[in-house]
Every structure is written in structure tokens, then in C-alpha cells.
């Protein structure tokens with residue numbers, strides 16, 4: 750049985766295009782992965798507590814994982830370890846990732862637990878697995894319409910790579926404050942890109958059936 754960890758980093762999942770698309774992807778996975786278990790980590794519905802002094806002390810003093818200060822961190826890392834695939838939907842907030850997602854990373858990136866620090870640098874201790882990132886933005890940050898920098902992609906590549914996660918697939922939903930037609934085009938392009946990705950092949954079925 751396969752397990753997917755879905756992390757929602759949108760503060761408004763009820764109207765988020767990225768959140769809705771994540772739901773479509775989870776539904777598309779079911780035929781390929783019967784009995785699929787989905788772990789929902791909704792950072793809007795259940796915001797994580799800000800880092801405590803105890804956590805910061807425990808982390809920097811290399812305290813054993815059983816310490817009470819690590820209870821939440823261990824739970825979040827456990828969800829990550831249990832997953833065969835990680836699906837994150839996140840907005841771009843002020844050119845980078847939203848604070849809620851950064852906080853999640855601050856709980857799962859733990860020295861001596863999920864990454865090791867060696868003379869050669871930091872390296873991940875988690876097994877690699879596919880990670881799909883749906884990144885929503887009001888404007889554009891790529892191509893001829895780009896009007897702003899994107900500090901999210903490089904940061905997430907580095908932070909997730911530090912955990913040992915390198916099989917990253919970024920799907921950009923740009924221009925979401927545009928006209929309904931623009932938004933529909935963006936979503937159609939994202940679905941098309943995703944339908945070419947192996948685990949989401951069922952997403953392509955209606956399209957390929959009509960084309961063939």
C-alpha cells in the first residue's frame with residue numbers, strides 16, 4: 750500500500766487553485782495505487798506552533814529525538830518518512846515561500862536526525878522519493894511575462910535536497926490574479942504537464958481517449 754503526504758501551505762484552501770489541483774492529483778493516483786493512504790498536513794487548518802525556546806535549545810544541543818521538545822517535530826518527520834510521495838501546494842508569498850511552509854521545514858530539517866553535517870557539507874538522511882510542488886502565484890516569474898524574482902524554487906530545492914529529497918517536480922500556476930480565461934489556460938497547462946508524469950497518468954485518460 751502506498752502513502753502520500755499532502756502538505757497544504759495555502760492560507761485559503763477553500764478558494765486555492767493549487768489546493769484544488771492537489772485534490773485532483775490525489776484522485777488520479779487512486780487507480781494506480783489501490784488502497785492509497787493520504788496523510789493530510791494542512792498548515793492552514795492546523796497551524797503549527799511557532800518554534801519554542803525549548804525546541805531551539807534542544808535542536809542546537811543535539812538532544813536525543815525522544816526529548817519532549819521534539820514531539821511535534823518527530824510527528825512531522827514521521828509523516829514524511831511514511832510517505833512514498835510528497836505533494837505540496839504552496840503560494841508564492843512576497844517572492845518566496847509562505848511562512849507556514851518555512852515553519853514546517855524548521856520542524857523537519859533537524860541536524861543529526863534528517864540531515865548530517867560533515868566536513869564535506871550537509872547531507873540528507875531521508876530516502877529519496879518523488880516530490881510534486883504546485884506553486885501558485887498572482888503574477889509571473891518566468892518567461893517573457895516575468896515581472897518579479899522567484900526565491901522559492903532555489904530555496905526549496907536546497908532545503909529539500911538537504912533532507913535527501915532530489916526527485917523534485919515543480920509545477921507553476923502563474924498569473925492566478927488574471928482573467929478567468931488566463932487562469933483556465935494556466936490550469937490546463939499544469940494538468941497537461943502533470944499528465945505526462947508517471948504517477949498521474951490517469952489524469953490524462955479523458956484527454957488521450959478523445960485524441961486517439
Ligand SMILES: Cc1cc2nc3c(=O)[nH]c(=O)nc-3n(C[C@H](O)[C@H](O)[C@H](O)COP(=O)(O)O)c2cc1C
Nearest residue numbers: 759765766767840841842843844885886887888925
Ligand atoms: C501575503 C501575500 C503575498 C503575495 N506575494 C506574491 C508575490 O510575491 N508574487 C505573486 O505573484 N503573487 C503574490 N501573492 C499572490 C498569491 O501568490 C496568489 O494569490 C496565489 O494564487 C495564492 O495561492 P493560493 O490561492 O494557493 O493561496 C501574494 C499573496 C499574499 C496573500
